[in-house]
Amino acid sequence: MFRFLFNYKKSRPKLASEAFRKGDFETHKKLHSPEHIGNEPWHKTEQGKYIGQAVYGASDGIVTTFAAISGIAGASLNPKIAVIVGLANLFADGLSMAIGDYLSEKSEREYIRAEKERELWEVEKMPEAEKLEVKEIYKRKGLSGEKLDNLVDAITSNKEIWVDTMLHEELGLFEDDTNPLKSAIVTFLSFVIAGFMPLIAYVFASQGSFLAQNQFLLSCVITGMTLFFVGALRQIVTGVKWYKGGLEMLLVGGLSAAVAYMIGWLLEKVVRIPTL
Template sequence: MSFKKTRIQLAREAFKRRDLSLHQMAHDPKKIGQEPWHKTEAGRYIGSAVYGASDGIVTTFAVVAGVAGAQLDPKIVLIMGFANLFADGFSMAVGDYLSEKSEQDYIKSEREREAWEVDVNPEGEREEIREIYKRKGLKGEKLEQMVELITSDKELWIDTMMKEELGIMEDEGSSPLKSAIVTFLSFVIAGFMPLVAYVFASLVPFFSQNMFLSASLITAATLFVVGSLRQMVTGVNWLIGGLEMLLVGGLSATVAYGIGYLLRTVFNVVI
């Protein structure tokens, strides 16, 4: 099955390459008219998936590295790793849900307020529209035509006030619950990777003989892949994104390992 790029993906690629022919292809009138303007169902939650995965793998491997640095029993990695995995994953998902729900409630209340103001004081709101576009450089007849056009449609009027006066961009199709579920699943799935070597140590001889090394290699590969996928959200080069994530994860693991080693040395912990 061939992968068909969306119009916005073509436009982004054209910009990166400074390719005018690709730019013209992305701005074909037929494509503009046929393709939906809003985010797709999958695209809407890419950010939650990528950031959930990156947090999951970094925090879980920090636990693994800390336990390894303290030279504790490998079983403790499984206990602490899974406890951290599900507790932090649930906490992050709840936080994501509450954040998006609060934002949606705020947007809804502001839209209701703007609608009420249009109903009770249309002249005042019309003057605000006039001032908005006057500051953008319109004047005279063109300004009045723009004001008349926008205020002739109540929904367009409110949309304009939301965006231009309040700076609020609405995304009507987003679901806080779906976003939370995506965050939780991506956190748990990616966060499980540092534990693979410990979970399957009895089945894979290399894992049993080199648990922390195996966990480190698996984690490094996963960090790079997740970091590369960030380009779907940020537009950053996939190689740079992968290396950045690998560096951040490596630093976090180094700190955790060092603290574990230091605590064992200072307190002479023996388990």
């Protein structure tokens, strides 16, 4: 199942990286043939643009919700409080995270756009100075003589490439066509969907005595499975092996929940929180 999830539409560089790690020279060589390089889609697919937001949104959602539930369980409070606090936390934090993501993406796009306009103005108004800057950039990289001059001439012969080179090499900025609104929506939905997992046993507790009597235990089991699954999905973004990503996420989420549980337990003992 995981192999299916993590092998769909893999890019040529990703496949080459896997072949390199496995020592598969033939596959690595094949992926560097002219036909493979020429057919490489250099831009992210529409779906692939938002995988990072979905994975990290889901990670935050499930950890924060489960931590809140664990604190309530540790304090031996009424399970209904877990539903109220969990849902309130889920939607409030999800919305806050989505808004933050939107503003961050929007601000970054605006900043890059402003810097690109400035670089374009400088190229048009001070071409010789900008050409000298390009030359200095690649001179510092070790080029010199005729090779350096030819490269500078090639770059500065195309205004778009020239401006992009200044953005990348001088300012360290890279344009991204990700839509800030779509990014925010993906973040919110992934946060809410994954964050709801720890609440399932509580929300449906009235459907059976077993659910009602083992709400926190079932929540732990469901959350553990979801944590591992979401952590495994990080392989799409980070390239880490899926089982390592799953175990890391399970460990981090479990540690956060354990801390929250202990704090709730200690407060209940020290402050004597009334059982509601």
